[in-house]
Amino acid sequence: MLAKARQNRALRWLGRQILNTPQPASYFDPLAEAINPMWVQAYTPARVERIFTETHDTKTLVLRPARRWGGFQAGQHVNLGVDIEGVRRQRTFSLSSSPRLWQDNGQITLTIKRHPGGRVTNWLHDHLEEGAVLGLTDAFGDFLLPSVAKPLLFIAGGSGITPILSQLESLAAEDYRAPVTLLYFVRTRKDTIARETITALAARYSALTVRILATHDNASPRSLNGSDLDSVPGLTARDVFLCGPGGLMDLATELLYQRGIRDSQVHCTFFAPPTIASLSKEALGGDVRFVRSALSVDSTGDATLLEIAEAAGLHPQSGCRMGICHQCSCRKTSGTVINRLTGKPSGPGEESVQLCVSVPRGPVTLDV
Ligand code: FES
Structure with a gap:
């Protein structure tokens, strides 16, 4: 009888511990993982x-x-x-x-x-x-289609086609009734991802025009040029969606601006973290203090706070490593960092920073 009462007390105590923990899943998941x-x-x-x-x-x-x-x-x-x-x-x-x-x-x-x-x-x-x-994880990101129908131009490079495939499938499924053009740049024809899917889409969705352009199939490589854009009917009225390597995105943006496309018409998603080309590397780096880990690391060059932390044996939370998911966001309590995506410096005081795209410029203190 006494043993039974003790057992019940112990079970009630265990139940309270599990329910009060911020992550009850951590108690059950190892068991669940083994069963199913x-x-x-x-x-x-x-x-x-x-x-x-x-x-x-x-x-x-x-x-x-x-x-x-x-x-x-x-x-x-x-x-x-x-x-x-x-x-x-x-x-x-x-x-x-x-x-x-x-x-x-x-x-x-x-x-x-x-x-x-x-x-x-x-x-x-x-x-x-x-x-x-x-x-x-849950889905995230704001590379989203417009809510009202307007003419669209998609420019994709290599595996930058992946979110655009989803968007084109979605437009076809809802029979989006405005002109849609895809310029898809691949290294050679053999590197075309989802060729059959794209061909089938273009065949069944009459608003869609597709051009697949190989940059290295001939002796003299080609890239996106002004005439590719000038061949798109009604270019300046279109919203433009860009996804591909940094070089293609920079070139596309420059050519589009030259043709009168406004910033608000251009939607980009990053394919890889941009590098800081325009800043002198001597100005970057510094002593990074990870306060909660009681660790200081002297960094040089354009390594990000995430790279510096990992090289020092820390494991801060991270996901995309390119400034999209915000999983690596943490408190900077002092110091200046440069954002790799924008090239802009932060303020010197306390604020939230993304470790994966922030490069220290001088001493920085983090709540990590
Ligand atoms: S890891 Fe995704 S924003 Fe830094």
Whole structure:
């Protein structure tokens, strides 16, 4: 009798501890993961239903997230979590399927290019198998289609086509009735991602015009030029969506501005963190103090606060590593940082900074 009362007291105590903890999932998830990984609560589990090859270095994953996942809008991204050699790693990828596929079939797709030296993309290409379960965050990002129909121009380079595929599928699904043009730059024809999908889209969606332009198929390489833009009917009335390597995006923006397109008409999403080309590297770096970790690191050059922290053995939270997801945001209590995306300096005082795109300029103190 006494033993039973003690047992009940112990169970009540355990229940209170679990319910009072800020992350009850951390108690149950290891057990859930062992029984059925789709029951895990700390992230949304997504089963890999199919993997297919797009090009020699790009694959598409067809995933079925648990039904509690919140869905997405065309052009958004998710962080994908994978365990590699016992370490949980997250990277950001754009959703390449239409939101309609999720609504109707409960599936999404991510189209992933292998990055040379990229730990996560190489693991996904070499080791991921159908049937495995990956972790997803909620979707995020503001690379979104306009809410009222207006003429659109999409300029994509390489794997920058992925969020645009989702947007084009979405426009076709809702039969968006304004002219839509895609200029898709690939290195060679063989590097065209989702060629069949794009061809089929253009065939069934009459508002869409597609030009696929190979930059290195001939002896003299070509890039985007003014006449590519001048061939787009009614160019200056269009909203423009850009996604691709930094060089293509910079060139496109410059050519569009020269043709009278306004800043408010241009929508970009970053494909990789831009580098600080215009700032002298001697001006960058400094002593970075991670106060909560009781650690100081002297940095030089244009390493970001995230890179500096990781090189010192710290593991601050991060996701996309390119300034999109805000998972790495933390308090800077003093010092100036340069934002890699804008090249602009922060103020000297207390404020929130994104570790992955902030480069110290002089001594910086962080609440990390
Ligand atoms: S890791 Fe995503 S914004 Fe820094």
